[in-house]
Amino acid sequence: MTLELLKGLAWLVISLVLFVYVQRKLHWEIQGVFLLITRRPALSYGLFSLLFFPGVLLHELSHFLMARLLRVRTGKLSFLPQVTKDKRLRLGYVETSSSDKIRDSLIGLAPLISGGAATVLIGIYGLNVLPVAQAASSGDWNAAWTAIKTIPSVPDFWLWFYLAFTVSSTMLPSASDRQAWLPVVLALLGLLLLALLAGGGPWMLDHLAPGVSDALRALASLFTLSLGLHLLLLGPVWVVELGLSRMTNSQII
Secondary structure, eight states: OHHHHHHHHHHHHHHHHHHHHHHHHHHHHHHHHHHHHHOOHHHHHHHHHHHTHHHHHHHHHHHHHHHHHTTOOEEEEEOSOEEOTTSOEEOOEEEEOOOOHHHHHHHHHHHHHHHHHHHHHIIIIISOOHHHHHHHHTTOHHHHHHHHHHGGGSTTHHHHHHHHHHHHHTOSOOTTTTTTHHHHHHHHHHHHHHHHHTTOHHHHHHHTHHHHHHHHHHHHHHHHHHHHHHHHHHHHHHHHHHHHHHHHTOOOO
16 A cells, blocks of 8 residues: 555656646747737737636636635635736736635635546546546556547537636646645644654554545546646647747747
């Protein structure tokens, strides 16, 4: 079981790191395309925000609804893009009152919960990726490739692909969403250490490790699916940006 935990953790870390890198790279390339087309930063920000609106809508509503569920006061809710003082593009926000670390952490985590669930549901029922995952998990790569080739033929493929892409691309909590996580994580690690020192290791391996292993694999599968969606777009978007750069004799720095 310890080996299964380590495998699940390694898969999660690798898939998350790759997904974050590819996501940021793709976002940069898309913004570059819009800027080369419009030549106006404000308009390019607006088009970028419009492209990701379904994901931004779900992201901010998740914060809002989680705060209301936990009885934390909320303020202004916005889905309009803004450039922050540190020159970052903020696609939306919701104002919430500061509460305890547990509730603040759950509010910050809400978009990953809702966005992850939506991405998985769209992947299974909209894009029919479950046969691909089943074949890959059993090591039957021929069957996996055959299943992949049938995905573009599913009804309303482009709609489901677009929704899965925009939702998965905006589901990760922002830096401000993660502010309350560190104390909670440290507290959980402290409890784990105390349990191990008290001799609870064997019991946790028998009763908790299977659930933790399943959770790690589920998260890793989510990030792997999201990574695949972004990789499919990265090449074509880069080619478009390169072509526009040469046509306009301009370059995005």
